[in-house]
Amino acid sequence: xxxxxxxxxxxxxxxxxxxxxxxxxxxxxxxxxxxxxxxxxxxxxxxxxxxxxxxxxxxxxxxxxxxxxxxxxxxxxxxxxxxxxxxxxxx
Numbered sequence: 099x100x101x102x103x104x105x106x107x108x109x110x111x112x113x114x115x116x117x118x119x120x121x122x123x124x125x126x127x128x129x130x131x132x133x134x135x136x137x138x139x140x141x142x143x144x145x146x147x148x149x150x151x152x153x154x155x156x157x158x159x160x161x162x163x164x165x166x167x168x169x170x171x172x173x174x175x176x177x178x179x180x181x182x183x184x185x186x187x188x189x
Contacts, residue, residue, distance in 0.1 A: 114167070129183055130161040159186050 114179040154160065159171035162183065165167045174181055 120181075125164050126166075128163045129174075130163060 131150075132153050134153050137142070157173060159166050159173050160183070162170040162172050162185065170185055172183040172185045172187075175184050176182070
């Protein structure tokens with residue numbers, strides 16, 4: 099981490115430059131859905147068409163993760179043919 103900070107301070111001349119560099123870093127975003135009891139056997143039996151039953155209700159907010167760390171929650175909704183997540187909480 100110190101190496102990255104040193105690189106930023108060496109190459110960035112202003113706060114705006116620093117934020118431009120930081121803003122370009124990739125982030126992995128995911129949503130966690132807990133499923134009912136799941137075993138290694140269940141994992142080995144997965145195949146296309148399998149439906150995993152969640153322990154959460156359809157309206158319950160799901161955790162939103164950035165690089166594996168919880169940053170908020172949101173609820174699923176249809177967006178045309180896709181599924182979207184409406185952010186309900188950050189922090």
